[in-house]
Amino acid sequence: MAxxxxxxxxxxxxxxxxxxxxxxxALLVADRSRLDQQYSKWGGYMRDVSKGDTLPAFCxxxxxxxxxxxxxxxxxxxxxxxxxxxxxxxxxxxNLTLQAKDRLVxxxxxxxxxxxxxxxxxxxxxxxxxxxxxLFEKINASGHAHVSSCTVQGKLALRLVLxxxxxxxxxxxxxxxxxxxxxxxxxxxxxxxxxxxIEQRTT
Numbered sequence: 010m011a012x013x014x015x016x017x018x019x020x021x022x023x024x025x026x027x028x029x030x031x032x033x034x035a036l037l038v039a040d041r042s043r044l045d046q047q048y049s050k051w052g053g054y055m056r057d058v059s060k061g062d063t064l065p066a067f068c069x070x071x072x073x074x075x076x077x078x079x080x081x082x083x084x085x086x087x088x089x090x091x092x093x094x095x096x097x098x099x100x101x102x103x104n105l106t107l108q109a110k111d112r113l114v115x116x117x118x119x120x121x122x123x124x125x126x127x128x129x130x131x132x133x134x135x136x137x138x139x140x141x142x143x144l145f146e147k148i149n150a151s152g153h154a155h156v157s158s159c160t161v162q163g164k165l166a167l168r169l170v171l172x173x174x175x176x177x178x179x180x181x182x183x184x185x186x187x188x189x190x191x192x193x194x195x196x197x198x199x200x201x202x203x204x205x206x207i208e209q210r211t212t
Contacts, residue, residue: 017043023083025172027095033079050074098174100114105181106171112185122166130169131161134192138165144197147191154172154184 013019019037037149038044047062048062055074087095113132122131122195134140141158148156157168169184178204 026099026180027083027087028174029083029086029174033083035080038166045091048136102139102171102176105178106130108178109169109171109181112181116188116192119188130171131159131166133164133166133170141167143167144188144191148173148184148187151187153160154180154187173212 017039021035021037023033024031067076102189106125106128110121110130113119113121113130113170118135119132122133122137142165145156145158148154148167157170159166159168168198
């Protein structure tokens with residue numbers, strides 16, 4: 010990642026790409042003393058807390074003055090399975106994300122809102138928010154797939170997040186069939202409504 014060395018801090022969410030428990034995350038900072046300066050609180054009851062650099066005082070960098078040992082939950086699977094296993098799980102997911110983006114780009118009436126980043130693709134219907142909302146509801150009501158929604162530049166968009174290593178091309182194909190069916194139903198509805206309007210005007 011070009012330019013990452015210029016960042017003051019970086020947040021890493023292993024639960025998103027390393028299949029870890031949800032609450033695990035890591036904050037990497039270029040200068041740890043800034044965390045201590047920003048969040049440290051001192052009182053008479055803390056006179057035994059060391060301010061030296063021999064061992065980090067993990068109670069200092071956050072307002073809670075304590076923290077759970079969440080790092081162990083990440084260390085154990087990495088130590089037990091090795092990094093290569095997680096790479097083998099993640100690579101197919103990232104490849105499927107690129108395939109999904111490429112497929113969505115060529116679907117009629119669908120617009121990819123942003124380039125896929127890691128395992129997320131955002132897209133929407135070119136006919137507006139109402140059509141996107143209808144598609145969102147149809148996908149999630151199907152029981153075969155689930156997408157979330159968001160707003161991008163004030164417009165509704167659907168978020169396809171591929172994080173389950175059990176996702177296959179066949180399951181993605183089912184999603185695309187749902188999108189095609191929904192778009193066909195919408196187009197048919199618009200045609201039918203237009204025909205009714207024409208009939209009303211000619212009678």
